Amino acid sequence: MALTSDPPSAVPLTKDPEAAAPSPTPTTSSAPADLVVVPVRHPWRWVAVAATAVLLAQFAHGLITNPGWEWDVFAAFFTTETILRAVWVTLQLTFYGTALGFAIGIVLAFMRLSANPFLRSVAFAYIWAFRSIPLIVQLLFWFNLAYLYKELSIGIPFGPSFLSFDTMGLVGEMSAAVLGLALHQAAYAAEIVRGGVLAVDEGQSQAAASLGIPRLRQLRRIVLPQAMRSILPNAANEIISLFKGTSIVSVMAIGELFYQVQVVYGRNGRVVPLLMVATAWYVLLTTALSVVQHYVERHYAKGSAR
Amino acid sequence: MSSATTTVSAAVSETATAKVEIRSVHKNFGPLHVLRGIDLDVRAGEVTVVLGPSGSGKSTLLRTINHLEKVDSGTVSVDGTLVGYRRSGNRLYELRERDILKQRTRIGFVFQNFHLFPHLTVLENIVEAPVSALKRPRKEAEAAARKLLDRVGLADKAEAYPKQLSGGQQQRVAIARALALEPGLLLFDEPTSALDPELVGEVLDVIKDLAASGTTMIVVTHEIGFAREVADTVVFMDEGRIVEQGPPAEVLDSPRHERTRAFLSKVL
Incomplete structure (x- = not known):
């Protein structure tokens, strides 16, 4: 207050003689609260924005005007029954691959965290092997399982068997694909789950143990919900990459999205619009997964500051 | 568990007033000998404050009482029952985790860093x-x-x-x-060490209140004033051993050992 009523010392700096005179108008006052902040200008940023906008516009223009995209063909095939059925197969492969993969992965994660060196080593070896073998090679192996083992049986290990199945009958194309995807996924899921569990402060399980909370309950109620926070972003990555990875299953001639699109363009020769059909479906469903991820993550962020 | 109760209670009937009995407990962390033969009795309804420089083994000792830390040799019993083991003849059989968890429900533990969920x-x-x-x-x-x-x-x-x-509120929730x-026994592991100085008082007040209500407590702390006010027995530890113990007036005001005197002169 005192500053505004005193003739401010900074005022004589202004060249305008009128303003230099002590005046009650706040525009010439140098009270700190009245000073105007002028942000620094970034002219090159605007140049970069303009250049990027031009490139984008060109791309969009090309998408619309280039007849090569054949949008009419795209529209005709986008929701045909063959494609929809293929999308369904892709979703099934993703779902079963993820569910089975993470189920095995959780077991492997706890084997790796076990105090028993044998269990630890086996889990380590599994993860090492399945991360080392390319998915496509694995899938072809599973596809040819019947060549290695003519029949599968349940019974006493190395002893007599009670039940036996013809391998070809039991491990059909679809289940071979799911198995391949799941076993591959399990190796990555194991590491993600293990990382999540390790990220939970040791004090949490100590506190739970000191309260006498039963072991399984400690895991389910205390450790895993907290581990989920670091598991989820990575798990979502894995699910999305598995979802797109199902396209590799096309080598096994299973009618999933990518295989079916190839079949159609093999017949009608419209390669680009049909690839766009597949692309659009992959993008659409990945977006849906990301939305689900957002809400699931929000659920597990309860009680956290960020 | 039941068989353990009978064998042990027969052996300890002469000191039945003791809530906690610690007998020649040793503990190593690798090459580090943290506890070098600890013997301690805590009577029911009393407050025992354990003092000592960091690294003297006081927190480790506290953690052996509810078996968060396994002892290498010696025994810990609470209410005349061995903690973490079942005795049969000259052998101590480690209890299954489920039974240890059950034992811990009778022993409350408050951590330095609260560890709320x-x-x-x-x-x-x-x-x-x-x-x-x-x-x-x-x-x-x-x-x-x-x-x-x-x-x-x-x-x-x-x-x-x-x-x-706030930190003080979190620790009160933890209590x-x-x-x-x-629980019949409360263990506090430096309950105010992670708190801002202005928040220490509110937590100590709660603990004092519990002490007044007759709960058996063992408190590891650096708060000498609190020890003087609340403790029935003060235990001073250094290098894995109990150097001396007694009523606060004795241990804090006229310590018999040079090591205790040196420690107190630095903290007071």
Whole structure:
């Protein structure tokens, strides 16, 4: 207050003689609260924005005007029954691959965290092997399982068997694909789950143990919900990459999205619009997964500051 | 468990007044000999404060009492029952985890860093153990939890998450959480060391209140003033051994050992 009523010392700096005179108008006052902040200008940023906008516009223009995209063909095939059925197969492969993969992965994660060196080593070896073998090679192996083992049986290990199945009958194309995807996924899921569990402060399980909370309950109620926070972003990555990875299953001639699109363009020769059909479906469903991820993550962020 | 109770109670009947009995306990962390033969009796209803420089083994000793830390040799018993082991003749059989967990429900433990469950509300934090370990009906456990919150002065924070509370409030919730099991023994591991100086008082007040109500407690702390005011027995530890113990007036004001004197002159 005192500053505004005193003739401010900074005022004589202004060249305008009128303003230099002590005046009650706040525009010439140098009270700190009245000073105007002028942000620094970034002219090159605007140049970069303009250049990027031009490139984008060109791309969009090309998408619309280039007849090569054949949008009419795209529209005709986008929701045909063959494609929809293929999308369904892709979703099934993703779902079963993820569910089975993470189920095995959780077991492997706890084997790796076990105090028993044998269990630890086996889990380590599994993860090492399945991360080392390319998915496509694995899938072809599973596809040819019947060549290695003519029949599968349940019974006493190395002893007599009670039940036996013809391998070809039991491990059909679809289940071979799911198995391949799941076993591959399990190796990555194991590491993600293990990382999540390790990220939970040791004090949490100590506190739970000191309260006498039963072991399984400690895991389910205390450790895993907290581990989920670091598991989820990575798990979502894995699910999305598995979802797109199902396209590799096309080598096994299973009618999933990518295989079916190839079949159609093999017949009608419209390669680009049909690839766009597949692309659009992959993008659409990945977006849906990301939305689900957002809400699931929000659920597990309860009680956290960020 | 039941067979252990009978064998052990026969052996300790002469010192039946002791709530906690620690006998020649040794503990190594790799090459480090943290506990070098500890013998300690804590009587029911008394407050024992354990003092000592960092690294003297006082926290480790406290953690052996509820078997968060396994001893290498020696025994710990609470209420005349061995903790973590079952004795048969000259052998100690390690108990299964399930039985150890059951033993721990009778021993409350308060950590230096609270270790509240951050994804659960204050009420859920307190109710969790009574419901899952003691199989109490949730409604009943919640009513008891609200009473405990009232007792530590946080009745209005039941629905808050731990991160929304100050350090002192979190530690008071942690104390309420330990009390929810109605343990016969409370162990405090430096309960005020992680707190801002201005928040220490509110936590100490709660502990003093518990002491006045006759709860058996063992408190590891650096708060000499608190020890003087509340302790029935002060234990001074250094390099894995108990250097001396006795009433606070003796140990704090006229210590017999040079090491105790040197320590106190630095802290006071």
